[in-house]
Amino acid sequence: MEILTDKSPRAGCQTCGMDTSDGPTKRVQKIVKKFCSSTDIDERVRKSLYTPRSAIAHGEYMFQLDEAPWASGVSFAVANFTEHEKIDAAMKVAKTVLRGWLLSQAD
Numbered sequence: 001m002e003i004l005t006d007k008s009p010r011a012g013c014q015t016c017g018m019d020t021s022d023g024p025t026k027r028v029q030k031i032v033k034k035f036c037s038s039t040d041i042d043e044r045v046r047k048s049l050y051t052p053r054s055a056i057a058h059g060e061y062m063f064q065l066d067e068a069p070w071a072s073g074v075s076f077a078v079a080n081f082t083e084h085e086k087i088d089a090a091m092k093v094a095k096t097v098l099r100g101w102l103l104s105q106a107d
Contacts, residue, residue, distance in 0.1 A: 001028050001031060001032070001094060001097055001098075002024050002027065002028055004031055004097065004098070004101045005024070005027035005028060005030070005031050006027070007027075008021035008022040008027065009021060025050055025054070028050055029047070029050065031097060031101070032046050032049070032093060032097055033046070034100070035096055035097045035099075035100030035101060035104075036093055036096050036097060036100075039096055041089070041092060041093055041096065045089045045093075046093060049086075049089065049090050049093055052086060053090070
C-alpha cells in the first residue's frame, strides 16, 4: 500500500535539519484511515496491521507455516488460525484501500 501514498514533501527540523516529514508507516496509516474509516473493518484491526507487515518485511517475523511447515498439533493449529485471521484482515483492508484509491483517481 505504500506505493499508493503521496510522498510527503521534505520538512526539515529548524534546529537540526533532520527530515520530519511523514514516513511510510504514517502515510500508510493515513491512506488506510481515509479509505477504510466508513467500512465495517474494525479500527483496532486497521491500526494493528502495519506492525506485522513491517516485521515480516524486515525479517523479524515468519509465519508459522513458513517457519515449520512440517509442524502439527494444537499449538500449531492455534498459531495457524491466528495468522489466518491476520491475513484475512490484511486482505480485506488492502482490497478496500485499493478500490477506494482507484475510484478516487476517476474523479
